[in-house]
Amino acid sequence: xxxxxxxxxxxxxxxxxxxxxxxxxxxxxxxxxxxxxxxxxxxxxxxxxxxxxxxxxxxxxxxxxxxxxxxxxxxxxxxxxxxxxxxxxxxxxxxxxxxxxxxxxxxxxxxxxxxxxxxxxxxxxxxxxxxxxxxxxxxxxxxxxxxxxxxxxxxxxxxxxxxxxxxxxxxxxxxxxxxxxxxxxxxxxxxxxxxxxxxxx
Numbered sequence: 001x002x003x004x005x006x007x008x009x010x011x012x013x014x015x016x017x018x019x020x021x022x023x024x025x026x027x028x029x030x031x032x033x034x035x036x037x038x039x040x041x042x043x044x045x046x047x048x049x050x051x052x053x054x055x056x057x058x059x060x061x062x063x064x065x066x067x068x069x070x071x072x073x074x075x076x077x078x079x080x081x082x083x084x085x086x087x088x089x090x091x092x093x094x095x096x097x098x099x100x101x102x103x104x105x106x107x108x109x110x111x112x113x114x115x116x117x118x119x120x121x122x123x124x125x126x127x128x129x130x131x132x133x134x135x136x137x138x139x140x141x142x143x144x145x146x147x148x149x150x151x152x153x154x155x156x157x158x159x160x161x162x163x164x165x166x167x168x169x170x171x172x173x174x175x176x177x178x179x180x181x182x183x184x185x186x187x188x189x190x191x192x193x194x195x196x197x198x199x200x201x
Contacts, residue, residue: 004090004117006138008083011041011124015076017133023071027130028188029123034130038079039071040064041123045082048116051102052089052109060101083120090116118145122182125175129188135175142174149181 023035032040043064050059072078089095096109107115121137122145128135149165168180176186 001090001093001096002113002117002140002144003087004113004120004141005087007117007120007124007141008045008087010135010137011120011127012080012083014124014127014131014133014135015079018127018131022131025130026190028126028184032126034127035071036068037123037127037130038075039068041120041127042072042075042079042082043068044116044119044123045079045086047102048112048119049082049086049089051100051107051112051116052086052092052095054094054098054100056101061104063104086116086120114144114148117141118148121145122179122184125179125184130190132190137175139174142178145178146174146181149178 018034018038023033023038025034027034027037029037029040043062047059047062047064050056090113094109096113098109099106100109100112101107102112102115121141124137125135127133163183165183166180166185168177168186170177172180172186179186
């Protein structure tokens with residue numbers, strides 16, 4: 001078991017730094033503006049919360065590629081609440097046992113919990129980068145994400161939505177190595193300036 005609370009709280013802390021005027025800004029996710037990323041976080045928090053509770057149904061069976069709903073008007077209050085519920089669901093040892101479903105895919109509970117953590121951590125970085133905020137995930141969360149992503153790094157058949165892993169120096173910060181393994185460029189900037197790299201969208 002791993003506590004998802006530090007990762008979920010890290011994302012929730014970013015919300016106060018996002019003005020309504022930033023919702024249309026670009027993010028490291030090529031097809032997402034900030035508002036889309038927030039809507040995605042809302043959806044995945046609910047899906048993985050229910051996966052942890054083994055409350056299987058429409059929220060756990062919807063393919064995340066099916067498209068995003070509009071960002072809810074109450075997102076500032078709803079997202080921290082959903083993130084808290086997500087972390088609480090995975091504090092139950094039963095969440096990590098047996099199998100569950102998320103995104104329409106059946107997974108061992110222990111894998112689904114790590115995928116949930118990884119999603120929150122990576123999209124927290126996306127949100128922080130897009131809105132110019134500091135982001136420092138806890139070491140345990142970073143190590144878990146690295147362990148999840150590293151085994152597939154040399155497999156040409158394993159490609160995330162951002163493509164193959166981006167080379168990052170072995171002595172780089174663990175966060176940068178995790179970001180590189182996810183297919184993102186650690187130097188991404190919303191203005192596309194030197195070192196930004198990545199895809200534009």
